Amino acid sequence: MERLINIDNGGTLTDICVWDGEEFSFTKTLTTPFDLSQCLFDGMAKASTDIFGEEDLPRLLHSTRHIRYSTTQGTNALVERKGPQIGVLTDSPTLAEELRTGDASAELFDDLVGSRVAVIDADRDLEELSQDIVRQVNRLTTDGAARLVIAMADREKERTVKGVLLRKFPRHLLGSVPILFTWEFTPDAVRGRRVWSGIINSFLHPTMERFLYNAEHRLRDHKVKNPLLIYRNDGASSRVAKSVALKTYSSGPRGGLEGTKALSSAYGLEHVLMIDVGGTTTDVGSVKNSTISTDRRGSIRGVPVSFAMSNVHSSGVGGSSVIALRNGVITVGPESVGAAPGPACFGFGGKQATITDVNLLLGVLDPDTYLDGGFSLDAQRSRAVITEVIAGPLGISLEEALIRMEAAYFERMSTSFADDVVDAETTTVAAFGGAGPMSACGAARIAGVRRVLVPRMAAVFSAFGIGFSDIAQTYEANIAGLSANEFAATKTRLRERATRDMFQEGHEIGECRLEWSVVQEDAEGQLLSEDSYSESDPQPSASAHHAMLTLTARFELPHASIPQAEATEKSPAVSSSTRNVRSTAAQVDEVPVFDLDTQKAGAAGAGPAIVEGPYFTARVPQGWKFDVTVAGDLMLTDTIEN
Template identity: 25%
Template sequence: MNSKYRLGIDAGGTFTDFVLAEQTGGSRLYKTLSTPADPTLAIRNGLALIAEDLGVALEEIIPNCDLCINGTTVGLNALIQHKGARTGLICTAGHEDSIEIRNGHKEDGYRYDAEYPPAVMLVPRNLRKGVRERVLSNGTVRTPMEEEDVRAACRAFIEEGIETVAISFVWSVLHPDHEKRAAEIVREMMPDALVTIGSELYPQVREYTRTSTAITNAYLAPILKNYVTAVDAYFRSLGARAPVRYFQSNGGLATGNVVADRSVYAINSGPASAPRAGLHVTEPFDEKNVITVDMGGTSFDITLTYEGVTNLNKNIDFLRYRIGVPMIQVETLGAGGGSIGWIDDMGLLQMGPQSAGSDPGPACYGRGGVEPTTTDVNLVLGYLNPDGLVGGRLPLDKAKAEDAIRSRIAEPLGLSLEKAAYGMFTIVNANMVNGIRRVSIERGYDPRDFVLVCAGGATGAHITAIAREMGIDRIIVPKLASGLCAFGQIISDVKYNHMATCPVRLDNEEAYERVNALFRQIEQEGREHLHKDGFADDRIRITRSLEMRYVGQVHECTVDVETFDIDAQTVERLKDAFHRRHEQLYTYSEPKNTVEVVNIESTLYGIVDKPSDARLSSGGGADSALKGTRMAIFSREGEHTRTPVYDGRKLGAGDRIEGPAIIEEVTTTIVVEPGWTAVLHEGGSYVISAKR
């Protein structure tokens, strides 16, 4: 296909970002307000901006895109607001309450908090139907499935108007026939219902995790199906020649039908592309230890990449629901540009997690918002241009921002407007710093060994303050920072995770052959899937991991290994990798103890060609980009400092700016605090360093 463009769309809580990359090099960034009530409306509005900017019809742009990629918060929002579909569960009789028992405890952090309320159940008790059947832990059938129980469940579901069904039986991963037959009956009696089969979605041991994952998938499936159907139809109407790809929480792309069937993979799709983008922008500087921070209008997302590898989560509690499938490890806080400042019952100033979002938005948006937000603070502190955001398309009302902070914060606390604003700025920064500490220091990483990459439209105003507090002395801010996740999508590959349960001890030849055969089986399934997506074998890459433990241990650890045939000789490589990983995690290993495998996983990538990067021409010195000065506040005393303001569009490669300074890009503002220096690299990123 002879294409000119690649399009990435990242739908956030406040803004939806669009990155249009040209195959010849260079990218264009566009933003529009998100429309949570109808997410497709924001896509239409953004595409209209692109057509207007290029001066051509959309029907000439979309057919010339080799890929259109969409990262969406539709699933996430439905789960947060508990607005998923009415869901029924078919499970082994006697296990109807496993999702409430939750392995006998609340999620980590609240395990011993008696006042912490129970999670809202996605499937009410009366919609959990037990079926008489039983498979033992060796895969043999003790009790055949009573098909009439499944039919009775379907009749009850029909009466209740159920539109999606999850099926999860005990030990179904070793004998999935009961689940498959139950699914056939459901499809026969409820042809319009969507069906999630637990052993296919998450074919690994741990019944509670598998059931919870299946329920969450079923709960979101109709929402995602309706969304991708609408988006796919819209792009087809514009002449799209390739199917829309959707970004998954595992950090890869998938087609709409896959996302609809495996909707649990799309829960956190937006921020999952940030690590890939972070590694891309740090590549010219040979940096592989990267903390990427993304502050949008609603949330603050943090990801950590160590030695080029981004952490993945499996079997975790996400929004209080156990999810087994792999997800990029993202720490999310309620700290965005729309985070609301308020005074608690003890008279202490707080910021967030409540957000003004895009409707009504911060007070300065003039859309009816009256609560003081982070954006109002940055405007009052002099960081933001009073003429407006997004190149002036979103005007700001400084007087309304001042009134909101003065009436809601400053006067009740007996502070000046300036001190109150800087106090709010300090608190929201402290919240973000605490989040960075959780993904770094609390997990054994020293943040000073990392470079901090700035993403999101609101982050630039806070980035040097955050780095200063963390002791990080190098920051990279790409010109595309406010759309970095959308950019990460267009440079990502198609990615599918294929898993299997394989409970064997690595002490006999039969065990080696079983592990080897299972890897081959799931990888062949993955290859066939990618072949259907149009990828030849030379465009497919495979990585492997195993969940392993010493015999007698309760919990296992994930071990990444190379792809090779497993036999009596090479199995020692598996054991050695496990011993090293165990010692890394727990400071000891037991080489003489027997090692056993619990689960295996193969990740298959369909390699996508990447757009070319543009190079900036050399600049003529920062003075040529100086727009003027603005009074800004950089201290808790609230003192004003006359600060130079630079037009980022007029800066060139090599231009150097000493702080204090403000750099205004079209979709983001970068605050360079006193004691920091910014230099624009030819790759299109500002390298901001602390003066030594």
């Protein structure tokens, strides 16, 4: 089969995973924040070297069916408030205060919209309404609004306003001020969610558009015909032109959750907590009985939105998180040094300490094998920074500082997922991301979790998880109170939209699987029930205040699988070397180092030990044992009773 390339773009490193239908090739490259398309192509060029023995990017691209891409660009844009100023035109005098309910909402509204809210009387006669709309739009754009969100009380009033805007502000007069109509964007009848969805999407859209279309253009320069697919936070992928910017937010963690779901099924695990530890954040999600925890109506930065989202929360702790001294206390994050300048040991000018610097000086990391020898780490720089910012001010030795910093990091990481542990005995922590395997056991012990699973592809696991996505589009319509004829027309309209959009994705509707469902919500938009529905079934009962008919059209792509767990004969793991690792301020232990890829299924060992996997280092503390599974994953168990 043709290759499928999955790319997960993070704040510090970008992960590339290539599947040819049988084998995986994967690599990592430093993220280039000045031009994200650069690290995309750098990573694929690096992957081509691994596959062909020499760099041959054109050959890789022309043997690839699709590139599925997930980016933190939208997430970062919202965190850093890097986007256009938004103006809101509404017929509700109370809308602004409604949207500002709660500290998180108020802060985001003030930053994205501020005072750029115009209120009109949509019940006036058309001529007066038109004059008022012109005045208000002119005021909003004069006040700096680069994008407009139209939020009327109902769909008909919004259509009336749209007609006025099209007549009074043809494209050549309004210029480059795009307009989003909230009822067109989503049929969600809960006004706050609907309008917030429009505001956030309008804010994210230009940032995503510039980068993604630039990447598409670069692919065309290589004469690549297959479209770039954008991986979304609903677990599906679509072409750039058919993707909604809001659905790219936090898409990387969804890839990790899809991979975690595959682990849960393969190993028969009741509850798996994903901890995806990147350079800047740790993303935590839950999979119970092989089902991803998902919110029917999600939230972004504490603000409710109309779209379903994985129930993932992020904590400001990662491999590049700054470890600092505040009022005499060692703290971890949320600030991060990112890829530029990066940890001090990267040698790019970093002047702040990170857990990467700590693990280098503790002996956990080998300076010459980091990122599979991608570049060498500079221990002297780490030593100088930690002495200056931690050891010196506290009046302690460098060795004592390292132990305290590691303990603070373990504690901080454990708080990122401890509240998600309902039953420690039935919970498994799946630790991945470049920094996850180094610290997972230390953090899990504090949280009371006794089992940690580190997948062989831990370093690129979210990119691996993207491989479970299909090309899909989802639609919904409110069917409460519809007559039989209106319901039939609604169903036909959804199918026609799916037919058109999937054709533009490159596939006939007959090639796609159609998934219908009926979702019942109460007046506040809380989920009451969700039932599958067949297109040939009679009109369903729509007794709830909001009853939504949803349709997902899915073109299935090939998926990889994780070998099912099975009993294997145990044998001692074979170490390849030893490493001096500091366990206390006064003690350094010579511990065995195991190369994960050279171990047989069933290989077992005990801590203290180091296990080196592809692009990651796992620390096995004293009291933990490890087993290598038939899939080549690392299962770690705490043998010390709490």
